[in-house]
Amino acid sequence: MDIVTAQEMYDWDRAAIEAAGIDGKMLMESAGRAVANDMLQHIKKQDKVIILIGAGNNGGDGFVIARTLLNKGYEVDTWQVVPDEKISGDAEAHKKIFLSSGYDVYPFTTIEDLLPHLKRADVVIDAMLGIGVKGRLREPYASIIQVVNDLHAFRMSVDLPTGVPAGEGESVFDAFRADYTTIIAAPKLSVFLQQSRPFYGEWNVVEIGLPVPLLEKPKRKLWGIDDVKETFPVRAADSHKGSHGKGLMIGGSAFMPGSIVMAARAALKSGLGLLSVATVREAIPAVSSFVQEATFLNVEEQEGWIAGQALEQASSYDGVLVGMGLGRRDGTEVLLQSLIDSVDGPLIVDADGLYLMKSLLPSLKNRKTPTILTPHPGEFAHLAGVSIEELLKSPFSYSRNFALEYGVHLILKGPSTIITSADGEQRVDVSGNAGLAKGGSGDVLSGILLGMVLQTESLMDAMSNSCVIHGCTADWLTQETHSETDLLASDVIEGLSRTFRTLSSSSRS
Numbered sequence: 197m198d199i200v201t202a203q204e205m206y207d208w209d210r211a212a213i214e215a216a217g218i219d220g221k222m223l224m225e226s227a228g229r230a231v232a233n234d235m236l237q238h239i240k241k242q243d244k245v246i247i248l249i250g251a252g253n254n255g256g257d258g259f260v261i262a263r264t265l266l267n268k269g270y271e272v273d274t275w276q277v278v279p280d281e282k283i284s285g286d287a288e289a290h291k292k293i294f295l296s297s298g299y300d301v302y303p304f305t306t307i308e309d310l311l312p313h314l315k316r317a318d319v320v321i322d323a324m325l326g327i328g329v330k331g332r333l334r335e336p337y338a339s340i341i342q343v344v345n346d347l348h349a350f351r352m353s354v355d356l357p358t359g360v361p362a363g364e365g366e367s368v369f370d371a372f373r374a375d376y377t378t379i380i381a382a383p384k385l386s387v388f389l390q391q392s393r394p395f396y397g398e399w400n401v402v403e404i405g406l407p408v409p410l411l412e413k414p415k416r417k418l419w420g421i422d423d424v425k426e427t428f429p430v431r432a433a434d435s436h437k438g439s440h441g442k443g444l445m446i447g448g449s450a451f452m453p454g455s456i457v458m459a460a461r462a463a464l465k466s467g468l469g470l471l472s473v474a475t476v477r478e479a480i481p482a483v484s485s486f487v488q489e490a491t492f493l494n495v496e497e498q499e500g501w502i503a504g505q506a507l508e509q510a511s512s513y514d515g516v517l518v519g520m521g522l523g524r525r526d527g528t529e530v531l532l533q534s535l536i537d538s539v540d541g542p543l544i545v546d547a548d549g550l551y552l553m554k555s556l557l558p559s560l561k562n563r564k565t566p567t568i569l570t571p572h573p574g575e576f577a578h579l580a581g582v583s584i585e586e587l588l589k590s591p592f593s594y595s596r597n598f599a600l601e602y603g604v605h606l607i608l609k610g611p612s613t614i615i616t617s618a619d620g621e622q623r624v625d626v627s628g629n630a631g632l633a634k635g636g637s638g639d640v641l642s643g644i645l646l647g648m649v650l651q652t653e654s655l656m657d658a659m660s661n662s663c664v665i666h667g668c669t670a671d672w673l674t675q676e677t678h679s680e681t682d683l684l685a686s687d688v689i690e691g692l693s694r695t696f697r698t699l700s701s702s703s704r705s
């Protein structure tokens with residue numbers, strides 16, 4: 197599913213109206229009816245509903261929604277929160293249809309006048325402002341939102357909660373705090389941003405009859421389990437271990453053997469054909485007792501940590517993952533630099549490897565094969581040289597600019613994980629839950645990633661699928677057998693069996 201900016205959405209509307217010849221009023225009718233039918237899942241027949249209508253086309257949708265609900269016998273009071281002269285164009289046409297159908301509009305006068313009505317409502321529908329909002333809310337929207345957000349009523353928004361910017365960059369705003377939002381045609385960027393995500397509540401996207409072949413595709417998509425099912429590689433019946441990638445994993449120390457254990461087990465569980473683990477001699481007995489299927493390379497060490505010399509064998513693998521439990525000692529950059537220079541296949545850098553990568557970034561531009569970086573916001577802020585706060589205001593732009601500048605593929609982890617390819621294409625994964633906010637989760641994701649990257653033709657599919665596989669496994673576990681409290685990274689590794697069973701059975705059917 198595409199993710200759009202406000203401008204891209206306006207371009208789509210224009211394509212519908214001008215290129216396909218869909219009349220604007222017809223598009224609004226179709227949008228309003230689709231939203232109303234979606235919202236009905238959350239409205240009971242006996243509910244008192246208030247719909248608040250604003251000045252633009254979002255308000256126009258509101259008149260269609262109100263008419264649809266009233267036609268179906270629901271009890272709806274329609275409040276127009278701006279003067280009549282502010283209602284124009286298609287919205288005015290739909291107001292006329294609403295009135296001519298025999299329904300009434302209450303004019304907003306003062307917040308004191310509206311408040312008693314709001315207090316009696318079970319459901320408040322916000323059709324005040326949508327993607328056209330600019331800057332901080334003016335009156336009467338600001339006061340209305342302040343009182344509505346304190347009500348016990350169930351709050352629903354049309355397209356986006358009034359006051360929430362559709363795009364990135366703004367973190368200070370007042371907005372309607374929706375319990376549920378019915379999004380028109382495609383989710384806007386702000387659905388996935390830390391500062392705006394909570395205002396949406398739960399959300400769903402409705403189709404409104406836009407002319408799909410005429411719509412310019414943004415290079416930005418939401419990626420979910422159905423997309424994974426469509427792109428998941430089928431394991432050929434006549435394949436052998438060499439057909440599924442020969443991977444090398446470098447990391448772990450005498451003090452941190454667990455991280456490489458988890459990454460290694462996750463990679464093997466994800467179908468990787470052959471795995472070698474390069475770690476310090478002292479850690480090998482501990483790691484090998486949990487990872488019987490791997491072979492081991494002993495790397496030079498210093499006081500229990502990987503010393504950081506170049507690792508010549510690395511070039512003989514199809515792909516290399518480095519970073520988990522590596523430590524942040526001076527001198528370890530030598531190892532990373534040698535990998536940047538010598539690994540012919542994909543090179544995945546995670547955890548401490550990312551920390552050490554900062555001074556080596558320019559050399560990534562020379563790599564002929566893919567480099568994948570998998571930072572969380574703190575690691576990415578360090579690499580990009582910005583504050584975490586600044587990064588999280590505009591993660592799509594920062595990720596894209598960074599990927600294009602250094603020619604790297606980037607997985608920015610978080611509640612909405614943003615996956616960016618070296619040519620700037622982006623995908624978002626929203627699977628997973630707070631049970632994953634624990635040590636070891638990143639190691640498991642990296643392991644899955646090494647496995648998937650070496651078995652999937654498209655690197656972008658491999659990266660996006662890995663994130664969804666990781667998150668959905670956690671979701672299934674917390675829905676069925678675990679809780680967000682007790683879920684461990686190692687449970688997620690075990691849970692991969694169920695996920696892959698589901699995926700491989702669907703890819704054959």
Ligand SMILES: NC(=O)C1=CN([C@@H]2O[C@H](COP(=O)(O)OP(=O)(O)OC[C@H]3O[C@@H](n4cnc5c(N)ncnc54)[C@H](O)[C@@H]3O)[C@@H](O)[C@H]2O)[C@@H](O)CC1
Nearest residue numbers: 227251252253254325326327328329330331332333334355
């Ligand atoms: N053909 C179309 O354009 C379609 C539009 N649709 C709906 O229309 C919406 C976009 O319509 P519009 O472009 O009219 O935008 P809005 O409905 O968001 O409203 C724009 C209005 O808000 C006012 N405004 C902007 N910032 C404000 C602020 N800070 N404080 C107070 N008032 C402010 C503007 O003066 C303008 O009158 C979408 O979100 C969607 O709900 C859908 O009906 C689908 C079709």
Ligand SMILES: [K+]
Nearest residue numbers: 325354356358
């Ligand atoms: K709205």
